[in-house]
Amino acid sequence: MKSIKKFFYAALITAGLATSFVACVDNDFDQPEIMVPEYEGTSNTAIADLKAKHTNGEFETIEEDLVIEGYVVSDDTEGNFYKQIIVQDSREGATGGIEVKINEKGLSSMMKPGQQVFIKAKGLVLGDYNGLVQLGGGTFQNGKYTNLAGIDPGLIKDHIFLNGLPVELQPKEVSLEELKDNDLYNSLVSTLVKITAAQFEDADGTLTYAEKDKSSNRDLVGPKGNKLIVRNSGYSNFYDEILPQGSGTIVGVLSKFGNDKQMMIRSLEDVDMTGDRFDGSTGGGSAGEVTLGNSVTSLNEAFDAIVNYEDIAFEGWNNVYTEGTRKWQGKEYNGTKYAQASEYNSKDAKNVSWLITPGLDVTNAENKIFNFETKNGYNTGATLKVLISTDLATDVNSATWTELSANIASGTADKYSDWVKSGDIDLSGYNGVVYIAFKYEAEVGTKGGTFQIDNVKFNTAATPPADITVTELNEAFDNVTAESDVALEGWFVGATAGDRNWIGKEYSGNKYIQASGYNSELDAMEAWVVTPGLDLDAAANKNFSFETKAGYSKEETLEVFIATDFDKDLTAANWQPLTVTLAPKNATGYSSEFTNSGDIDLSSYSGTVHIAFKYTGSKDNSGTWQLDNVKFNYTEGGGDTGGGDNGGDTNAASLFPGSDFENWDTFTGALNSYGLKDYATQSTDAHNGSNALLLKGTPTKNDYVFTATVPEGFDATGKTKIVFYIKGTSGKSLSLNVYKADGYDKFNLGDYSAAATIEPSSSNSYTGTIDTSGEWVKVTLNITDVALQTTAGESLFALKVGKEQAYDLLVDDITIE
Structure with a gap:
């Protein structure tokens, strides 16, 4: 346990607030005296300053004589709070609050809402629950985990003092739109707020606050589509009450769980939602109504300003639905932001969602080209159409729409496609202002699927790469954007066959670039990446080097060329092959480490040269080549030795063929005769590479999802750990069997939300839940x-x-180290 070099001592007087009330008073007797608790000391530390002493994931014992003061804002009378009080620093306008864990029920009988308290924190311990800072009485072990313990009931009087009688609290009024500001939100965590305009998104007249004996999330939504989770206990007195279907206000204590923003109400009196429901969006109404803004002569929308999982609400854009209630949402994955439409988990029978650009002023645009990129996955019949209108005014239904011809991504029922470029769409046949709509259509349960769009552009001609010559190069690709085409100053990317380029990749903190034909529909693919010009005459050391890694190799090739006459035209240059050392090919996975090319002597050349890396492949020859640490005339030590798909540990290797789930046939071929459960499928939401294993469903019994067998030539000498990655949620946990010659050892994850090392257990257990935020x-x-x-x-x-609980969990990159 880490100690703070300061001491915080706290003490609470459990004062009896005895108060008697009678209808009539007999003057022959004195009225009972109200006992008013009084604390004679003062505070010396703000709550926010105390919380600032905490580092997430650590435990800090307070060693200074620190005293905080505040007002209790929680109330456990209705059972939604349990063995805790929430204290904020003032009656109104609070700037900080903290959760105090206490091993006692019925705390509101001692400390009612509005009760001022002084807490002496010396000897108490700071901790957190997935990012929510808490103050407790110590720590305790729960299996392999260390948890924050509550203050022992016998020590309450030593740490918490009451002062005065409870007073009326004034919660801070905020909108859901304001709470999008993370700095503001974090400052208000563990304080009482009043949301000024909200409604429960899924209130349908039957949905209750929670399921019995199970905490449940219910989403609030505001007039502009912003959301907040209301967290309700299945043990509360109101768990089975029906959610109100109207709109209005709600009071509660703000909380957080990882990246999730949450609120907890104290009782149903905190909820006042009797007004009419509102649309819950911006830029358009529920029946396709639109609000038109100023037109633009150019557009370059990469959706960098989206809020993950929230309806898109950009100036000038309209986001509406004409059937169902789903709109286009902002999404972010692996550093890339985009717009997404999906019927997944929709409660509607049909979803028709429109995302419409600002007006495009074709007449005054110099370059009248429109283009964009799309991605599609898990498609069982959903469609995306790109439409244009010259007469859009107030409603999409009354406008005239013409479908544009564009390349649209086409995924399968069990995975995502790659990003597909639309091609240049010439709008020169139009005059005036036009509007372009992305119309998504799906029927829930029969014709589903997800479409994503990105990089919507109009009148934005590509800027040719700068003609740069360098005398030294040390490129570790730290500035690439994962999953996006390489775009580095002085570097040139292009294709002489197909439309795929080298892209940026990142794994376990290491960045590199990659070319692959995997999951493409290309009969031929030739992707080039070319260095800046290398000035040999000015370079003292004329050596050139780089590192490569290969994976799931077939007949694709990586070649390295040099040219003295390259001028941004790949086909016009006189490319000469260089003799280099490349990574060995690997048909069943990735190389265990990057391979250094060795020093390539360029001293026989003069002037300026360019080095090109050419990947040749196809949908059939679809293996992957990765490139890192390209150096010229660079002699200093250090540098990134790469990491690729095994996280940079040169001792890491796939545990069994296909254990990174890139090649599904390789993975399933490594399993025993029982095969794979039908709720386990391949997903493109991958930790690294392109694919992962998705567990999605509710098992009816404690299942073996799969059992992998020992491959030929397997050698575990010197190996001390098995490593893999998970992402998602599950109502029960995972258990792993690792087999020995005389049986197997069991490893149980239990409650899991942050990286941990798991030790062997005596038996399989599925107790606990998983939530990786x-x-x-x-x-x-x-x-x-x-x-x-x-x-x-x-x-x-x-x-x-485990059985009878839902799993929505990804597993990827199982290695042995």
Whole structure:
């Protein structure tokens, strides 16, 4: 346990607030005296300053004589708060608050809402619950986890003092739109707020505040589509009450769980929603109504300003639906932001969603070209059409729309496509102002799927790469954007066959660039990336070097060329091949490490040269080549040795063929005769590479999802851990079997939200839940004392799930190190 070099001492007097009330008073007797508690000291630390001493994931014992003061804003009378009080620093206009854990029920009988308290924190401990800072009485072990303990009831009087009688609280009034500001939100966590305009998104006259004995999330939505989770206990007195269907205000304590913004109400008296429901959006009404703004002569929308999972609300754009209630939402994955339409988990029978550009002034645009990119996945019949209108005024239904011819991504029922460029759409046949709409249409349960759009452009001619010559180069690709075409100053990317380029990639903190034909429909692919000009005459050291890695190799090739006459035209230059050392090909996975090319002597050349890396592949020859640490005339040590798909650990290797789930046939071919459960499928939401394993469903029993067997030539010598990554949620946890010659060891994740090392257990257990807050989280199994099975064909590794609870969980990159 980490200690703060300061001491905080706290003490609470459990004062009896005895108050008697009678209808009539007999003058022969004195009225009972009201006992008013009084604290004679003062505070010396603000709540916000105390919280600032905490580092997430750590525990800090307060060693200074620190005293905070504030007002209790929680109330456990109705059972939505349990063994905790929430204290904010003032009656109104609070600037900080904190949750105080106490091992006692019925705390509101001692500390009612509005009660001023002084807390002496010396000897108490700061901790957090997935980012929510808490103050407690110590720590305790729960299996492999260390948790923050509540203050013991016998010590309450030593740490918490009451002062005066409870007073009326004035919650801070805020809108859901204002709470999009993360700085503001974080400053208000653990304080009482009043949301000024909101309604429960899914209130349908039957949905209750919570399920019995199970905490439940209910989404608030504001007039502009902004959302907030209301977290309700299944043990509260109001869990089975029907959510109000109107709109209005709601009072509660703000909280957080990872990246999720949450609120907890104290009782139904905090909810006042009797007004008419509003649309819950901006830029258009519920029946396709639009609000037109100023037209533009150019457009370059990369959706960088979206808020993840919130309806898009950009100036000039309209986002409406004409059937159902779904709109286009902002989404972010692996650093890329985009717009998305999907019927997944929709409660509507049909969804028709429109995302409409600002008016495009074709007449005054110099370059009348429009283009964009799309991606499509899990498609069972959903469609995306791109439409143009010259007469849009107030409603999409009354406008005249013409479909434009464009390349639209086409995914499959079980995975996503790559991003597909629309091609240049010539609008020179139009005059005046036009509007372009992306119309998504799906029927829930029968014709579903997800469409994503990005990089919507009009009158934005591509800027040719600058003609740059360098005397030294040390490119570790730290400035590339993952999953986007390489765009580095002085570098040139292009294709002489197909439309795929080299793209940026990132894994476990290491960035590199990659070319691959995987999951493409290209009969031929030739992707080039070319260095800036290298000035050999001015360079003292004329050596050139780089590093490569190969994965899932087939007949694709990587070639390295040099030219003295390159001028941004790949086909016109006189390219000469260089003799280099490349990474060995690997048909069943990735190389365990990047391979250095060795020093390539360019001293036989003079003047300025360019070095080109040419990837040649196709949909059939679709292996991957990765490139990193390109150097010229650079002699200093250090540098990134790469990391690629095994996270930079040169001792890491795939645990079994296909354990990174890139090649589905390779993965399923590595399993025993029981195969794979039908709720386990391939997903393109990957930790690294293109694919991962998705567990989505509710198992009816404690299942073996799969059991992988020992591959030929398997060698576990010196290996001490099995590592993999998970992302998502599950109502029960995971259990893993790691097989030995004489049985197997069991590893149980339990409650899991942050990276941890798991030790062997005596039995399989699925107790606990998983919630990674939308992030990939590392899991490490300690196999130091496990003598792994090495006989080919015998069981090696099994993944198990618990019964009768939902799993929506991704698993990826299972390695042994």
